[in-house]
Amino acid sequence: MVLAKDIFKEFKEHSVSEFFRKNAAMLGYTGKIRSLTTVIHEGVTNAIDAAEDAGILPEIFVTIKELDGSNHYKVIIEDNASGIPEEYIPRVFGRMLAGTKLHRNIQSRGQQGIGISGSVMFSQSTSGEPTKVMSSTGDGEIVSYEVMIDVEKNEGKIMNQKTMEGDWRGTRIEFEIKDVLYHRSRYGPYNYLRMTAMANPHLQIRFLEPDGSFTIFERATEEIPERPEPITPHPAGVRADDLLALSKLTKSRSIGTFLVNELSRFSRNRLEELEEKIDVDLDEEPSELTWNKAEKIVSAFKEIDFMSPPTKGLRPIGEEKIERGLEQVLDPEFAYATTRSPEVYSGGIPFIIETGIAYGGNAGAGSNSEEEKGMELLRFANRAPLIFNQGGCAVRAAARDIDWRRYNVDPEKTPISLFINVVSVHVPYTSAGKQSVAEEPEIYEDIRQAIMQSARKLKSFLRGKIKKKERRERAGIFKKYLPIIVERAAKIAGKDSPDPDPLIKEIAGAEEFKEWMEEQYEEEKDEEPKDEDGEFTEEFLEWIEERGGKDLAKEYKEEAKEKGGESNE
Numbered sequence: 222m223v224l225a226k227d228i229f230k231e232f233k234e235h236s237v238s239e240f241f242r243k244n245a246a247m248l249g250y251t252g253k254i255r256s257l258t259t260v261i262h263e264g265v266t267n268a269i270d271a272a273e274d275a276g277i278l279p280e281i282f283v284t285i286k287e288l289d290g291s292n293h294y295k296v297i298i299e300d301n302a303s304g305i306p307e308e309y310i311p312r313v314f315g316r317m318l319a320g321t322k323l324h325r326n327i328q329s330r331g332q333q334g335i336g337i338s339g340s341v342m343f344s345q346s347t348s349g350e351p352t353k354v355m356s357s358t359g360d361g362e363i364v365s366y367e368v369m370i371d372v373e374k375n376e377g378k379i380m381n382q383k384t385m386e387g388d389w390r391g392t393r394i395e396f397e398i399k400d401v402l403y404h405r406s407r408y409g410p411y412n413y414l415r416m417t418a419m420a421n422p423h424l425q426i427r428f429l430e431p432d433g434s435f436t437i438f439e440r441a442t443e444e445i446p447e448r449p450e451p452i453t454p455h456p457a458g459v460r461a462d463d464l465l466a467l468s469k470l471t472k473s474r475s476i477g478t479f480l481v482n483e484l485s486r487f488s489r490n491r492l493e494e495l496e497e498k499i500d501v502d503l504d505e506e507p508s509e510l511t512w513n514k515a516e517k518i519v520s521a522f523k524e525i526d527f528m529s530p531p532t533k534g535l536r537p538i539g540e541e542k543i544e545r546g547l548e549q550v551l552d553p554e555f556a557y558a559t560t561r562s563p564e565v566y567s568g569g570i571p572f573i574i575e576t577g578i579a580y581g582g583n584a585g586a587g588s589n590s591e592e593e594k595g596m597e598l599l600r601f602a603n604r605a606p607l608i609f610n611q612g613g614c615a616v617r618a619a620a621r622d623i624d625w626r627r628y629n630v631d632p633e634k635t636p637i638s639l640f641i642n643v644v645s646v647h648v649p650y651t652s653a654g655k656q657s658v659a660e661e662p663e664i665y666e667d668i669r670q671a672i673m674q675s676a677r678k679l680k681s682f683l684r685g686k687i688k689k690k691e692r693r694e695r696a697g698i699f700k701k702y703l704p705i706i707v708e709r710a711a712k713i714a715g716k717d718s719p720d721p722d723p724l725i726k727e728i729a730g731a732e733e734f735k736e737w738m739e740e741q742y743e744e745e746k747d748e749e750p751k752d753e754d755g756e757f758t759e760e761f762l763e764w765i766e767e768r769g770g771k772d773l774a775k776e777y778k779e780e781a782k783e784k785g786g787e788s789n790e
Contacts, residue, residue: 250343253292253402254409255609257285260296260343260401261410263336264394265417266605268300269424271392275303278445279424285403285410287431292400293348294431299393304358311377314341314354314368314394338370340396345369350397351380359390403431408608414438415550416599416606420538420642422546441545446536452646453485455530456522458569461515468507468515476510477503480518486528495521530571532563537644538604543577547584551638554581557678558640561671566663570647574664576671577640578679585636596625596632601642602650602658610657616641618660619668628676629683637679641668738765 250256265281272279284297305313314337341352351367365383370376405411414426418438423445426438454463473479477492480503496503498521501514538546543558558577565571585594600607600616611617620639625632649659658664711717739750742761750761762778 250339253400254404254406256343257294257296257398257401257403258408258410258413258608260340260396260398261298261413262605263340264296264298265414265426267337268298268302268392269417269421269604271302272300273446274448276445276448277302278440278443279421280427281424282427282429283410283414284429285431287403288397292402294398294401294403296396296398297393299391301391304390305356305392306358307356307364310354310356310364310366311368311379314338314352314377337394341368342370342372344396344398347399347401348397353395355393357387357389357391361386361388363387363389405430411436413606413608416601416608417604419546419550419599419640420543420601420604420606422538422542422549439549441549442542444542446538449536449646450534452531452534452571453483455485455565455569455571456480456487456491456525456527458530458565458567459484459519459522461512461519464515464518465510465512468510471507473507475504476501476507476514479507485530491525491527494525498524527569529563529565530569532571532573534646535563535571535573535644537573537575538642540575543575543640543642547577547579547638547640551579551584552582553579553584553638555579555679555682557675557682559671559674561667561674564663564667566649566661570645572643572645572648572664572667574667574671575640575642575644576668576675578675579638579640580679580682581636584638594636595634596630597638599638599640600658601640602648602655603644604642605655607656607658610651612657613651613660614657615660615665616643616658616668619665620672622669623672623676625676628680630676630679639672639675641672643668 250259261283265283268281269279280301282297282299284295284299286295286297287293288295344350344352351369353365353367355363355365357363363385365381365385367380369378369380371378403409411428411430414428414436415438418424418426422441423443424438425440426436428436428438430436454467467483468476468479471479471483473482477496480487480495481489481492492503495518499517501517537560540558540560543560544556547553547556547558556577556579558575561574561576563571563573584597586597598611598617598620600611600614607614607616620641625635630637643658643664648655649661649664651657651659739761742748742750742764746760746764748758748760750757752758
């Protein structure tokens, strides 16, 4: 028999860096395309957050260069944000579970403090090369480092430190990565940046691809989102462990004042109500709070009717900006967005669901091709794209469970892009990779309701489009056969044949008749009936007169004169 002391000779502590080095897939580094996209994601989300926190309109330049050999790339991400103070650079890029977000109850794209340091780890573990970082806070001094992670100590190792003068502000990160692949698929960096531009219409992205292709996703608004505010925990959502952790940090002098100061919606009236329900001395110092006392407090919370948690700290994109983002990137025929009222999950964590729907143009299946396209699902959490792990995601489940036939939509054939953004101080991700939202019942149901609200608007648009098409077709039939009927009727009556167009307009509808005439001109002449100013061309008006539509041509000219007069006024 082997003795226990012999077995435990191999017992050893491991740092968090060592754990994630061996389990990189938990951070999203799995598969050649996904791993490259994950690096882009971590750098871009950090850049946007930093710019917004500083009140700066974000400009990000992403470059991917293919190096010698296959699956070997250099990735450069440069921003115009606030820059990083020199003393923080080793910790930002070289230490996992370190950051500005994890310890605060605040909405942000990243939360765990793993993201960018995870990219540094992945880079050095695949290429053996350090990550190059250049940053300046705009004070005239630019610092340059090469950073690697000391895996055993979970600390950043700094090499080749340089300081130079220059009029620049921002951060530039350069990774060298192997065992990855660039591809323009829905899982690749291009689609990730395309989706990022939709959800962040205040952002400008410049992107240089390995083959030299250069794309600029222009911003659709100059308005910077308001900074989110930290939200204190809600009593309905805290656990005994949470209270114990908070009690160690509070400056309050009693358990009672600690609860009032550190929890939202917990007033003096609620404190009195709590005192009546438990046998815990709330005048004791917070350091006297034990597990047993904390459990009693949490249990009593369930019997108290608290107001819903405040949502002032949440910053949704907004309906108008979602529509602008969709229009800027997809150029659709139709776009509609809705922002739902705030709700809570897990008893006390606030969230907001936003949806947008785009039809036609470049919407649908993430392609610009003219081939038949179906539904494209665009998932976001706090404006950050979620392009992997759709299977176990609440967003995917809610979209799948909609009866799309009720809305005249065939998911396999209708060219629509469905945009869904989950906004919360704590998005319930299913893993550290932050690519899938857990199926919390409240979140799932609100997403479903939001989708149906947007789908009803799309249904109205599609119904109107179908009716319009039918009216134009009817106008075409009347245009073809009514002149014959009018001519024969005139002969029978022994009179001259009148202009049939007024009769066609009256029966088919004036607007539908005009649209039908414009379509006929385009088909016959292969020319637009209107010029760059939106005015009907002389050629089009002459064409109408040649076809016997003198009255209609006159009507067009009078409309043009009226518009001209209005513009002069």
